[in-house]
Amino acid sequence: MRSKAMRWVRWAFAIILALAVLTYGVMLQQQYTRYADASTLSIAAATSDDDVKVDNDRYLIFRPLHTKERLGVIFYPGAYTDVRGYAPTLKMIAAAGYRVIVVPMPFDLAILGINRASDVLAANADLQHWAIVGHSVGGTAAAAFANQHRNSLDGVVIWDSYPPSFASLRDFEKPVWHIHRAKLDGAPPETFVKQRNLFPRESRWVPIPGGIHMNFGSFSGGGYQEDWTPEISQTAQHTIVIQSTLQALADIERFVRSIQAE
Numbered sequence: 027m028r029s030k031a032m033r034w035v036r037w038a039f040a041i042i043l044a045l046a047v048l049t050y051g052v053m054l055q056q057q058y059t060r061y062a063d064a065s066t067l068s069i070a071a072a073t074s075d076d077d078v079k080v081d082n083d084r085y086l087i088f089r090p091l092h093t094k095e096r097l098g099v100i101f102y103p104g105a106y107t108d109v110r111g112y113a114p115t116l117k118m119i120a121a122a123g124y125r126v127i128v129v130p131m132p133f134d135l136a137i138l139g140i141n142r143a144s145d146v147l148a149a150n151a152d153l154q155h156w157a158i159v160g161h162s163v164g165g166t167a168a169a170a171f172a173n174q175h176r177n178s179l180d181g182v183v184i185w186d187s188y189p190p191s192f193a194s195l196r197d198f199e200k201p202v203w204h205i206h207r208a209k210l211d212g213a214p215p216e217t218f219v220k221q222r223n224l225f226p227r228e229s230r231w232v233p234i235p236g237g238i239h240m241n242f243g244s245f246s247g248g249g250y251q252e253d254w255t256p257e258i259s260q261t262a263q264h265t266i267v268i269q270s271t272l273q274a275l276a277d278i279e280r281f282v283r284s285i286q287a288e
Contacts, residue, residue, distance in 0.1 A: 061134070062240065062248025064110035071113035071244075077121045085146065086110065086128035088120035097180075097279060098153040099126045100143045102136045102171075104162030104242075111243040112161070118268045124275060125153060136160065136167035143171050147178055157278050159271065161185040161242050169195055169224075176200075181278030183271055185242045188221040195225055201281050202226050203274035205267060207253070208233035215253055230277070232270045237263045 064072070074080045081087040086109050089095065101116060103109045109128045120126040127146050131139040143158060156179050160168030165187030172182045173193035181201040188204070189195045195202055202225055206214050212233040225231075236257025240250055244260060256263070 062104075062107045062111060062245035062250070064108040064113070065244040065246045068108075068111045068113045068244045071117050072110040078117050080113075080117070082110075085130070086113075088113075088117050088126040088128075090121050090123055090125075093121070093123040095125045095153065096123045096155075097125075097275060097282075098146075098150055098156040099124045099275065100146050100156060100158045100168075101126060101128045102143075102158070102160035102164030102168045103128060103131065103134075104164050105136070106134045106248065107243070107245060111245040114244050115242065115264050115267050115271070118264075119271055119275070122272055122275075125150070131164075131167075136164040137170075140167045140170045140174075143168075144175070144178075155180050155279075155282050157181045157183060157275060159183040159185065160187065162187050162239065166190050169193060172198065180282050181274070183274045185267070185271075186239050188218060189224040191224065194223075195229070196223060196227075198226050201274070201278045202229040203232065203270075203277070204229060205232045205270045205274070206234065207237040207239055208235050209254070210235050210257055230274070232266075232273075234258075234263055234266050234270075237266065242267055 072080055072082065072086065077091055079089045079091055099119070101112065103112060109130055112128060116126045116128065129142045129146060147156060158168045158172055158179055165184040166189065169182060169184060169189035170193040172179050173195060179200070182195065183203045183205065186206045204225060206218055208214050212235050214233060238252045238254065238256045240248065241256060241260045241263040
């Protein structure tokens with residue numbers, strides 16, 4: 027009987043191991059076929075200039091050179107992307123007075139690294155106030171982190187995504203902004219409308235009429251299937267993304283000041 031039980035244990039272990047290897051293989055295949063490289067524009071933006079210092083070591087970090095850092099910004103990237111693809115937008119945001127830290131994710135999937143923001147906060151203790159921003163799957167993971175670490179953040183900005191049902195922000199009592207692609211009339215995709223209850227009632231939604239999902243950065247290739255062809259240029263969309271995110275961060279700063287004044 028003991029020998030038979032051991033055979034069952036070995037078979038169970040072999041099956042679990044095979045499933046793990048298969049899952050790993052599928053994830054690698056997804057990375058290979060759906061990976062979005064940084065564009066030439068992004069690679070150029072991911073280097074230091076006269077206004078912003080860029081470090082690309084453990085994290086991709088943008089720091090303003092001529093403006094005091096008023097707030098830290100943790101950024102969770104979308105799935106299967108070269109994080110440098112967000113440099114054209116994030117660099118301009120940093121130049122306005124924010125330390126922007128882009129967090130690489132395991133297997134390029136932020137949902138597998140939800141708590142990586144904790145390491146960023148610990149390594150940057152000189153800044154007291156923080157916002158988290160995330161795009162696509164990164165937006166979902168950012169919302170999940172905010173749900174679980176409410177005292178660590180002062181606000182959330184989601185780019186073209188929504189919180190997960192298991193960690194919604196409906197009762198989050200700090201600023202939440204959603205900057206999203208939209209039809210030409212400003213209407214968000216139906217998917218976002220259906221998930222509206224996962225956001226706080228007071229959350230601010232900012233449409234980008236004619237914008238598309240991948241133009242929150244600048245990428246080459248990738249397997250994301252857009253809902254529509256872009257009706258505005260990538261440059262025009264970047265301008266809206268930057269301006270709207272700066273408005274959101276300013277709103278978060280006002281919230282911080284209001285709490286401090288109490």
